Amino acid sequence: MDGIVGSAQASGEPDFLTPEALLASAVMGGGLPEDAQFHLWEAGLSYQQDDVAEAHLRKAEAIAPGHAAVLIGLYRFYFYKGRLRECLGVARECLAKAQRETNLPADWRDVRAEDAEFSRYDRLMPRFFLFTLKGYAYLNMRLGDLDEGRAAVMKLLELDPSDKIGAKLLLDVLNRAGQDDED
16 A cells, blocks of 8 residues: 555655555545445445445435546436436536546537547546546437437547557447448
8 A cells, every 4th residue: 555655745745646546535435434445345245236326326425426436326327227317417526526636628619639648547537537437428329319429429539649558449439330320
């Protein structure tokens, strides 16, 4: 654990994290109050009981609103339950969080490559922004808003030209969908 703290402190920037620290911080619930962690755990254990699991997720959210671990929990719950509209709402919350915490423009369409270090995998919030934008693109595609999905994919490719995030796969799906319409 000292290595994680040391890495963040060494750079003097709060979003400077190694991949291991990224996992410990956001996914594993770093800084998450114990009560919220309990409800996330219980949500996982009661996953098959939709109402119970969702109630635990909402309790975690009430305790730690806007915490990445809670947002990720909600996103995954709605995604795997096929509740894609609700999942899209959480994706929008995640985008807003990443934009606020990285001082990005409020509209993702206005974000430029020079606004953050998107090419660095050790930058927590820019990476969170990219992965969230990819989820946002995918969800819009699944919900039939192909234009919005394509716009988000194109923004991803602009911000991540080496395609570490894997946006080209989504673009390929969109392009194939367009060809199917022509047949």
